[in-house]
Amino acid sequence: MENVRSFKLKNNGDFVARIQVLKLLGDKWHNVAPTSGYRDICKHAERTFDLQGITGLSAGEKVKLKAEVVLGKDKTATEEFLYDPAGLAVAYEISGTTLSNKLKRK
16 A cells, blocks of 8 residues: 555546545544635646645554535545655546546546
8 A cells, every 4th residue: 555645636627626535434434634724626726735734644544535526426536545744645636527527546
C-alpha cells in the first residue's frame, strides 16, 4: 500500500466539486476532512488538500479520497493509502456531468 501526504483533485467536470478525505474507522469509512472554509473546486480548477491539517489523523492510518459533487453523484476512489507526513501527493481528476461522472488517478 502506498503512502500519501496530500490529495490533489482536478475538476474537468461540468459541476462544482469538493475534496473529502475518508479514514477507515473499524470497518467503515468516515469523512475526516474539515467542512469549514472555502472548499469549492470550480470547472477546470484544482485544489490540493494536505492531510496534515486533519486533527486526529495519525501516521499509518488508512485513507482515501472522495470527490463530493455538489448537487450530483459523488465518487470515491478505489485506491487506499497509508497516511504518512513524509509521503507523496496523489493526484486525481474528475470529469463528466453531475449524474454521470468519472474519477481517475492521474
